[in-house]
Amino acid sequence: MALQQTVGKRVGMTALAWIVGFLIFFPILWTFLTSFKSELDAFSLPPKFLFFHWTTENYAEVQSRSDYFSFAWNSIILSVGANLVGLIVGVPAAWSMAFAPTKRTKDLLLWMLSTKMMPGVGVFAAVYFIFQYLGLLDNRIGIGFLLFMANLPILIWMLYTYFKEIPVDILEAARMDGASLVNEIIYVLTPMAIPGIASTLLLCIILSWNEAFWTLNLTTSHAAPLTAFIASYSSPEGLFWAKLSAASTLAIAPILVLGWFCQKQLVRGLTFGAVK
C-alpha cells in the first residue's frame, strides 16, 4: 500500500512539475514556433500552434543578412574568456575569505557587491572616455575585461557560499598532515569544489552572454556579440516577429545547449557526494 501511495504521489508530483515547467517554458517554445511561421501567420488570431505552413525562410533571411557565426563566436569568446579569467582571480579570493576569514571579510564581500550597484548608464560617459583613450572601443580585450570586472563580485560571492559549505575539519586534517597551502587547495579543496565552481562558471557565462548595455554600446563590429546581432532585428519599420524569433532562437540556442549538457553539474553544486 505504501508503495502504491508513493507511486500515486510521484505521478501527481510529476504532472504538477511538468505543468509548471511547461508554463514557464512556454514563451520560449512560442518564440521557437513563431520562428518557422511567415510574418503574416506570426500575428494571426486565433493563434496557429502547430498547423501552419512551416517555413525556414526566416533563418535563411537572417543568415543571408548578417554573419551569425561571427557574432556567436564573439559571444563565446567574450563570455567564456572573461569568466575563466574571473575564476583565476576569484577562486583564491573566495577561498581565502571562506577559510581564512578576518574581521573585515563580511564588509569586504559587501563592498565588492556594492561596486556593481552603479547603473551602467550613470558611469557610461566615464567608461566610454576611458575606453576611447585606451583604444579599446570595439576591441575584444576591452569588452572582455569589462565583462570580467562586472561579474567578478558575483563570481566571488557564489564561490564563497559554495566554499563555506565545505566542512572545515577536512581542511584542518590536511593541515595537520602538514600539507602546504598550495597542496591544500589543489588536492583537498579543488576536487570538492569542482561542482560549485562549475555551476558558478556557468551562471556567470549566462550573465555575460545576456549583458546588453555595455556590449552594445562599446562594440561596433569586430567585437560585437549576439546582443548586437539581436539589436539589428528588433523593431525595424515593418513586421519582424518571425525574423526576430528566428534571430532570438539562434541567440539563445548555444547557451541553451550548453545548459543542457551542463545541467547535471549545475544542480549538483552543493552536493559533495562522498565527502558527506
Place this chain on the structure above:
Amino acid sequence: MKVLMKSLLGACALAGFSLSAYAETLTIATVNNGDMIRMQKLTDDFTAKNPDIKLNWVTLEENTLRQKVTTDIATKGGQFDVLTIGTYEVPIWGKKGWLVPLDNLGADYDVDDLLPAIRSGLTVDGKLFAAPFYGESSMVMYRKDLMDKAGLKMPDAPTWTFIKEAADKMTDKAAGVYGICLRGKAGWGENMAFLSATANSFGARWFDEKWNAQFNTPEWKATLDYYVPLMKADGPPGASSNGFNENLALFNDGKCGMWIDATVAASFVSDPKQSKVADKVGFALAPDNGLGKRGNWLWAWSLAIPAGSKKTADAEKFVSWATSKHYTEVVAGKEGWANVPPGTRTSLYKNADYLKAAPFAQMTLDSIDAADPTHPTVKPVPYTGVQFVAIPEFQGIATNVGQQFSAALAGTETVDAALAAAQASTESAMKKAGYVK
C-alpha cells in the same frame, strides 16, 4: 583546463591586435529598415567598380543606432566612416561642423533632382550635409471596404472632422474592428512625431519666437481634446503602448479602419505577403483643420560623413553611389520597381514604371511636397523641423512630454494635467539650456 585557458587568452589577444589589419574598409552605421537591408545585399555593384574599398556594415535598431552614432561623433570617436542619420540630426550637426559638406558627389549625381522639401531639410547655409537615401511623410491609410460599408467616401484631402466621423462609423468593437489606429507609445520619435505634426494642423507650435513653451495655449489643448477622446471611442485597446510597428501589425491583421502614419508603410500594407488587407487599402493626405497646414511630417534617412574621417573621398564615393539614380535602377532591376527607396528624387515620380508598380506613389509625393520644414506651423516659430524641433535638447524634452501625453491617453492623467506637466518640464529644460533667460 589550463591549456584551454591559455589558448582562449591567446585567441583574445590575437583578436585584439588584428584590428589594425582593416585599412581600406569603410564602416557604415545604418538602421535596420528594409531599404537599408536591401542595399547591403546589392553592394556588389559598388565593390565591383571600387575593388579597393571594402564595406563593413553595422546594422542596428533605430534608437540604439542614434545613441551610438551621436556618442561617437560628439566624442570624435571615429568609429564610423558613413553615418545614417535623419533630418533631425543633419541641421544640428551640420551647423556644428561635425559633418563633411558633400561637394564632390560626382558629375552625374544631379543634386537638383532631389525633392526640394527633402533637400532643404538637409541643407545648412546653402551646403548639403547629407544625401537622402529615402524620404517619407505621413498620410492616411484606410480600408476601402470598411469605408463603403460605413457609406462614406474618403476625400483626397480629408479634414479632422471627417476623420472623426468616419472613425465613429467604422468602429465595430464586437467584430474587432477599430475605426482609427494612431501612435500612443511615449517617445520623441513615436507619439510625439504624430502629435507634433497633428498639432501643427491645429495651429499649435512648440515654442513662440522667444523660445517660450506653448503647451498652455488653447491650440495644444484642442489637439489633445481631439486625440484622446477619439482614441478612447474608436481606437484599439492598449493604444498608449502602440508605435509604428504595433499599428502596422494591427492594420495588416484587418483590425484598423484608418491609420495615419509614415508613407513608407504604404508598401507594407499593400504587400499581400505581409498584409491580409493588401487589396483593400486606400490612401489620402494627412488631415487638416482648414488653417493652411496639414498634419503630416517629413523625414529622410540620409547618409552623411563625419568630419575628421580619414576616408572622406572613399566615403563620398559610397554615399554618391547609394543615393544615385543609378542605384535606383540597380534595385529596380534586381528586386522590382516597387522596392526602390522612395521619396528622394523628382525623376522617380516621373518614371512610368515606378508609378505603375507603386499605387501609393502620387500620394507619397504630394504628402512630401505638402510639408515645409522651414515653415512648419501656422504661427511663426524660431525653429525648423515639422514633427521635431531641430535643437539638441529636443530629444530629452519631447520624451518627457511624450510620456505625459501617453499617460493622458492611457487615462492615468487628465489632458489638463498632462499639458501642465509638459509645460513645466519644457519651461525648465529650456531655461536650463539657456534659451530662455
Place this chain on the structure above:
Amino acid sequence: MATQQTTTAGRLLVAPSVILLFLWMIVPLVMTIYFSTLHFILTDPDSRSFIGLQNYIDFLSDPDFLGALRNTLVLVGSVLVISVVGGTLVALLMDQQIYGQSIVRLMVIAPFFVMPTVSALIWKNMLMNPVSGLFAWLAQSVGLTPIDWFTNAPMLSVILIVSWQWLPFASLIMLTALQSLDEEQKEAAALDGVGAIPFFFYIVLPHIARAMTVVILIETIFLLSVFAEIYVTTNGGPSTTNIPFLVYELAQHSYDVGGASAGGIVAVVLANIVAFFLVRVVGKNLEN
C-alpha cells in the same frame, strides 16, 4: 582559529581581486563625480563649465524623481518576493522524485538564458498585446474581456516579465541547496512523523537560508538596474520609470553627461542604502 600563515596567505590571495575591483570602481567613480559637477552636454562640448551641485539639485528636485524612487522599490520588492517564494516552491517541486526530472529542470531554467530585450519584446507583443496577443485570445475564448496590460497595469506587467526572468535563477540556486540536504535527515524526519510544513520551516528553510541570502542580494543588484524591460514595453512614464531609466533619459536623450552622472551617483547612494538594510535583515545568514 586561522594561523598567522594562513592570514597572510589569505590577504595575498584576496589582493588581486580587491585591487582590480578597487581600480575598476574608483577611476570611473571619480570621473563621474567630477562630471557631475559640470554643465556637460555631450552634443554641445563647448558649453562645458563648472556648476557645483546644480546637477544634484536638478535631479533631486525633478518632479519625476520621487515617483522613480517609488517605482524602483516596488519593482525590486515585488520581483524579489515573487521569485524567491515562487523559486523556492518550484525548487521543492523539482526536488521531488518525478519522472523526466532533467527535462522539467531545463524547461524551468530556460528563461534565464533569454536576453532581457528579447523577453520583453516577446511578452509585450506576442503574449500581452490586448488585441493580437495570446493572453487576449485566451481571455476571449473563455468569454472575458482581455486585459489591457500596459495601459491599466503597466507596473504589474513589467513585474511579471522581470519575475519570469529571475524566478529560474532563484529556483536553480534553491534546488542546488535543497539537494545537499541529507537524505538521512529527510528519512529520519519522515520516521519521526514530522509533518511536511514543520519539516520545511524547521529543517529545510534554515538549510537553504544562505542560498536564499545570495539569491536576494544578487537579484537585488540586477533588479535595481532593470532597464531593458521598461524601455521596450512602456518606454517610461509616471508609473514605470525607475531610477536607472530616469538616468538613461538624461544620458541618452538629452546627452546630459553632467546630469546623468549626478543621477548615477544618487543611484549608487540609494542602492547602498537599500543594500545596508537588506544586509541587516538577511545578512546574519552570511556568518555560520
